Amino acid sequence: MKRCLAAACLLASAVLHADARTPKAIVLVVVDQLRADLIDRYQQQWSKGLHRLVTDGAWFREAYYPYFNTVTCPGHASIATGAVPSQHGMVLNNWWDRDLRKLVTCTEDSHATIVSYGKPLTSMGESAARMQLTTLADEIRAQLSPSPHVIAFSLKPRSAIALGGHRPDAVAWFDDAGAWATSTAFSPGPVASVAEYIKAHPVEKDFGRTWDRALPLNRYLYESPAIGLQRTKGEMTQTFPHILKSPSGLPDQVFYDQWQSSPFADEYLASMALHVAEKIGYTTGGPHFVGIGFSTLDKVAHDYGPFSHEAQDILIRLDRTLGDLFAGLDRLVGPGAYTVALTADHGVAPTPERAIQQGIDAGRISVQELIARAEESMTKTLGAGTHVSQLAHDYLYLEPGVYEGLQANPTAMRTLVADLKTVPGVLRVITRDELAANHFDGDSAGRQSALSFFQGRSGDIMILFKPYWIESLNTTTHGSGYQYDTHVPVMFMGAGIAKGEYLMRVSPTDVAPTLAFLAGVTLPLTSGRVLSEAIAPIVPHQ
Ligand SMILES: [Zn+2]
Secondary structure, rough: OOOOOOOHHHHHHHHOOOOOOOOOEEEEEEEEEOOOOHHHHHHHHHOHHHHHHHHOOOOEEEEEEEOOOHHHHHHHHHHHHHHOHHOOOOOOOEEEEEOOOEEEEEEEOOOOOOOEOOOOOOOOEEEEEEEEEEOOHHHHHOOOOOOOOEEEEEEOOHHHHHHOOOOEEEEEEEOOOOEEEOOOOOOOOHHHHHHHHHOOHHHHHHHHOOEEEOHHHOOOOOOOOOOOOOOHHOOOOOOOOEOOOOOOOOOOHHHHHHHHHHHHHHHHHHHHHHHHHHHOOOOOOOEEEEEEEEEEHHHHHHOOOOOHHHHHHHHHHHHHHHHHHHHHHHHOOOOOOOEEEOOOOOOOOOHHHHHHHHHOOOOOOOOHHHHHHHHHHHHHHHHOOOOOOEEOOOEEOOOOOOHHHHHOOHHHHHHHHHHHHOOOOOEEEHHHHHHHHHHOOOOOHHHHHHHHOOOOOOOOEEEEEEEEEOOOOOOOOOHHHHHHHHHEEEEEOOOEOEEEEEEOOEEEHHHHHHHHHOOOOOOOOOOOOOOOHHHOOOOEEE
C-alpha cells in the first residue's frame, strides 16, 4: 500500500467517495394544473426555462397520479412525501371534520397564529400538522449535517406548506386579504429576508398594470374567449387585455384576486425565492431545498379554461420566469450544480360546454340535486330528519349515527346508492366500508378511490362522476381519477440527471424518492420509486 501523510490520505478518499451527482440545491417546482399534454400542445410557444427543461432535462411523459381525488393539497403532499393520500392523510383541500363539525382546510391550525408580512390579517394560523408523514424537505433537514436550508413559497398555503414540510426556515403564501403571510407554526415572526423582499416589492405596484398577450395573436391556439366561460375573477374581462384594477380605485380585494390570477404573481414568487436563496448564500452544506408552487395557471384556467389564450399566456410567461430563475441559480449555485424537478399537482378537464360541442358526453353536476336526492332516499328508508352533514368534492358526509343506520339496514344502503346514481352525471357510488376493505382487484377506479381513502377524514359515501362531468361553478375544474386529471409531467434537470425522453409509466410520487436518492436521504414511507432510468451514471475518477 502506498504510504501517505494522514491529511493527504483523507483528501484523496474524500475526492474518491464524493458523489458528483449530489446537488448543492434541490429546486422542486410544482405548476398547479399543468396537464401533461399541454406541453405537447404549447411548447412551440416557449424558448426559456420550460424549453430548457424539455430539451436539457429528463422528461417523463407518462406520469399519472394513482389515486382518484386529484386536487391541490393531496397533489402537493404526494409530490413532497412520495406517498399517496391513504398514507399521508391529505385527502382533499377541504374536508368535513366530524369532531369539529365543520369544513376544515388541509393546513388550517387553530393552535397556530397567522403572521403577516403586511396589513393585519384575521385568517387562522396554518401548519403541516394534518400531514401524517414527513416530506423530502423535512428529511433533508433532519438527516444531513450541517442541516440544509429549506424555503418554500406559493400563493396557496396548502402548496407552500406541503412543499416546505413541518419545519422550513422560511415558508410564505399570499393571504386573500392582500398580504404575504406565514404562521407561528413555522416562525414566531416575519423572516427577515422574506420581509426585506416584500417591503422592497409591494404587490400594490401592479395596481393598474395591464396583462396582455406576450406573443402575437397568431401564436395562440384555440378560440378566445373560451367556449363555456362561466365567470371571471374580480371583474376581469372575458378577453385580453386585462387591466388589474378595482371599482373602488384602490388596491382592495378585487385587485388582489386579479393579481393572483395574473402572471405577475408567478414572477413575484420566483423572484422572491431567488432573493431569499441569495441571502442564505448556499456556500456550504446542502443540498438546500427550494420549493415553489406556481398557482396562477390553476386560478386562470379555472376561470378561462385550459385551452384559453390566458392559460397559454401564463405558460409563455412562466417559461420566461423559470428562465430567469434558472439563470439566477446558475449564478448562485453554479450551472449543473443543482437539480430541478418540475411536476404538477393534477391536470384539468375541458370545459363541459366545449366537450359537448365535440360530441362528447359531458355536463355539470348539481351539488344541490345530489344532497336533495340523498336526503329523499334516507328519509324514505330511515325516517325523517337531516341525514347529510356535508358534500365535499365527491365525499358525502353523514350525520352521526346515519351511516351506522345504513350499515344495519342493507336495503336502505342499496336504495341510497341506487337513488344517487339517478342524478345525471353520476357513474358510481362507493361506501366507506368498501373503500376501507379495498377489494378492488381488476377495478381501476375502485383502486384509485381506495388510494384516496383515509379513515376518519374521507366521506361516508363516495360519488364518482362520469368522465367529463364536473361539479363546479367555475368554467372548468379537476379532481377525478380520469386521465385528463391524473396525467402530469415529471421532469428533472441538472446535477445527477441523465437527460432524455422517458416513456415508461411513472407517478409524481416518484419525484421525492428520486430527489431523496440524489440527496442521500431516506424517506419513511413512500409508494413511489427512484426513477433510476434518469439517474446519471457515476463517472469513474481518473
Ligand atoms: Zn384547481
